Amino acid sequence: MQTSYDEIPYMGRVHAQTHPQRLAIIAKLFNFPAPKIETARILELGCGDGSNLLNIAYQLPQSTCIGIDASSLHIERGQGMIEAAKLSNAKLVAENLTSIDESWGTFDYIICHGVFSWVPIEVQQKIFSICKNLLSETGIAYISYNTYPGWHMYNMFRGMMQYHAGKMEHTEDKIAQAKAILQFTTLHTLDSSSPYGQFLGNNIEFMSRLTDEYLFHEYLETNNHPLYFNQFVEQAAQHSLQYLGDTEFHTMTPLNYPEETKATLEAISPSIFELEQYMDFLRCRRFRCSLLIRDHHELKREVPLDPFLDLRFRFRAFAQSLIDIEPTERPEQPLSDEEHDIETTLHAISINDANIEDQDLTAADVDLYKSALELLNDCYPQSLHFSEIIAQCSTTLSRVIEQEEQIDLCKLFQSLFIKNLIHLELIAPTFVTEISERPILNPLARYQLTYQAVVNSALHDMILVSDPWLQQLGQRLTGEHTLPELIETLKELQDQEILETPFETPPEDPDKELLVLLKKALQIFADHGALIG
Numbered sequence: 001m002q003t004s005y006d007e008i009p010y011m012g013r014v015h016a017q018t019h020p021q022r023l024a025i026i027a028k029l030f031n032f033p034a035p036k037i038e039t040a041r042i043l044e045l046g047c048g049d050g051s052n053l054l055n056i057a058y059q060l061p062q063s064t065c066i067g068i069d070a071s072s073l074h075i076e077r078g079q080g081m082i083e084a085a086k087l088s089n090a091k092l093v094a095e096n097l098t099s100i101d102e103s104w105g106t107f108d109y110i111i112c113h114g115v116f117s118w119v120p121i122e123v124q125q126k127i128f129s130i131c132k133n134l135l136s137e138t139g140i141a142y143i144s145y146n147t148y149p150g151w152h153m154y155n156m157f158r159g160m161m162q163y164h165a166g167k168m169e170h171t172e173d174k175i176a177q178a179k180a181i182l183q184f185t186t187l188h189t190l191d192s193s194s195p196y197g198q199f200l201g202n203n204i205e206f207m208s209r210l211t212d213e214y215l216f217h218e219y220l221e222t223n224n225h226p227l228y229f230n231q232f233v234e235q236a237a238q239h240s241l242q243y244l245g246d247t248e249f250h251t252m253t254p255l256n257y258p259e260e261t262k263a264t265l266e267a268i269s270p271s272i273f274e275l276e277q278y279m280d281f282l283r284c285r286r287f288r289c290s291l292l293i294r295d296h297h298e299l300k301r302e303v304p305l306d307p308f309l310d311l312r313f314r315f316r317a318f319a320q321s322l323i324d325i326e327p328t329e330r331p332e333q334p335l336s337d338e339e340h341d342i343e344t345t346l347h348a349i350s351i352n353d354a355n356i357e358d359q360d361l362t363a364a365d366v367d368l369y370k371s372a373l374e375l376l377n378d379c380y381p382q383s384l385h386f387s388e389i390i391a392q393c394s395t396t397l398s399r400v401i402e403q404e405e406q407i408d409l410c411k412l413f414q415s416l417f418i419k420n421l422i423h424l425e426l427i428a429p430t431f432v433t434e435i436s437e438r439p440i441l442n443p444l445a446r447y448q449l450t451y452q453a454v455v456n457s458a459l460h461d462m463i464l465v466s467d468p469w470l471q472q473l474g475q476r477l478t479g480e481h482t483l484p485e486l487i488e489t490l491k492e493l494q495d496q497e498i499l500e501t502p503f504e505t506p507p508e509d510p511d512k513e514l515l516v517l518l519k520k521a522l523q524i525f526a527d528h529g530a531l532i533g
């Protein structure tokens with residue numbers, strides 16, 4: 001089947017929020033018994049080249065992962081990844097998702113990212129009915145979509161781009177002219193200080209950073225049907241599905257708003273659906289990732305502390321600039337990575353976090369919080385289970401951490417999670433952080449580098465590898481080559497003029513300098529959880 005994606009392929013991406021682990025955690029927080037992720041059957045609709053699904057299959061080798069996509073080119077790329085990573089638990093099918101029927105069996109997790117808004121209405125209905133018919137009893141479906149009110153604003157760009165690009169015959173010209181008309185309109189609007197001029201001005205940089213394939217499929221394709229959150233929930237209900245939650249948990253709660261706003265939101269919102277809809281108005285939300293389950297399950301909406309005691313945490317101290325401490329304290333420039341520190345973080349948390357502010361903190365509490373956050377920051381990007389954190393803090397502080405203190409620490413983590421400042425995990429991803437003698441890059445990433453500059457990581461995130469030097473290096477990190485051998489290969493690529501020299505002036509000892517560069521490059525992969533050996 002030939003589709004527009006065969007002409008302009010969509011770059012393979014992983015989407016952290018689609019991972020069954022994230023879905024299961026949200027379920028856990030609402031007391032819903034999500035299926036075990038390790039052995040789950042997982043279906044991805046419109047899986048593109050499979051980057052997302054295959055990363056899940058790679059991390060959960062006991063699971064069964066099936067993906068379907070209408071573009072044969074996407075599926076061909078995915079097959080390449082399956083072979084490169086020798087995945088025996090994954091299968092990709094090049095077909096229209098409308099062909100799916102009950103012979104496919106049931107699935108514990110159904111993922112549909114970046115598809116729903118971009119297909120005709122009858123295909124949207126099919127997506128709902130696949131979820132209705134194929135979800136296992138406690139299965140969870142994930143559907144993302146463009147939403148209003150945010151998309152009312154972006155529809156303006158879409159309209160202008162479609163009008164102008166529609167006059168062009170060839171796809172490349174359509175893309176170039178879609179960009180050109182936005183530039184022209186922004187630069188020549190009659191009054192750049194008017195709300196219209198300001199909106200154009202504020203968005204031109206964002207729009208100009210969009211990749212060609214993204215711009216084409218989002219702004220120039222025929223189908224793009226945003227809808228309001230409440231419309232999505234109503235349509236799901238017509239297919240016997242109910243809303244479980246949003247993968248961005250912090251967006252579900254009004255706790256992050258000032259007291260007065262929160263009080264009004266609560267007063268006008270008899271249900272969680274209304275509350276979330278009103279918060280979309282406040283945020284001018286334009287994209288949603290909603291989770292659905294069968295409608296006969298009863299959900300308890302209060303978020304208990306218990307699940308946090310049995311989770312893993314990943315945390316990185318943050319810089320003052322990342323959080324609104326006090327306007328006068330904000331640095332002019334964003335702080336560099338090195339400037340992220342625990343003191344700043346604790347200061348910011350204590351000022352911004354009601355839970356901590358309300359507590360009468362003793363010096364011992366502060367020591368424990370500091371020790372726990374320092375520990376997590378030091379082992380980043382590794383995560384630690386709550387029990388490991390307690391054990392290690394106990395060793396660092398040379399004292400027993402009492403039950404009550406453990407609960408307080410857990411409350412701190414809960415409030416950091418509600419503010420989207422800490423990541424939760426069910427299972428520890430597998431990767432190495434030290435550079436070995438013969439480094440190995442995740443095989444999916446190695447294969448991706450043969451056709452694109454974005455690769456998967458064990459953190460189920462994407463790494464942008466725009467430097468040609470890193471792209472060539474990454475493909476060769478098979479565990480067969482030592483660092484000196486890799487340097488020799490990179491030198492050969494320079495001699496063949498496939499790579500340019502990385503030095504502005506020739507160094508005295510090129511091998512030594514190349515080794516420094518090589519280690520730096522490898523560290524980039526390691527810091528993002530992409531090295532597996």
Ligand SMILES: C[S@@+](CC[C@H](N)C(=O)[O-])C[C@H]1O[C@@H](n2cnc3c(N)ncnc32)[C@H](O)[C@@H]1O
Pocket residue numbers: 003005010011012013045046047048049068069070071074095096097098112113114115118119123217
């Ligand atoms: C915007 S891309 C998203 C790809 C991937 N899910 C992601 O988010 O990175 C949309 C994908 O849906 C696929 N698609 C669109 N309509 C489809 C249909 N009716 N059946 C199967 N796949 C479809 C396209 O081929 C394309 O790969």
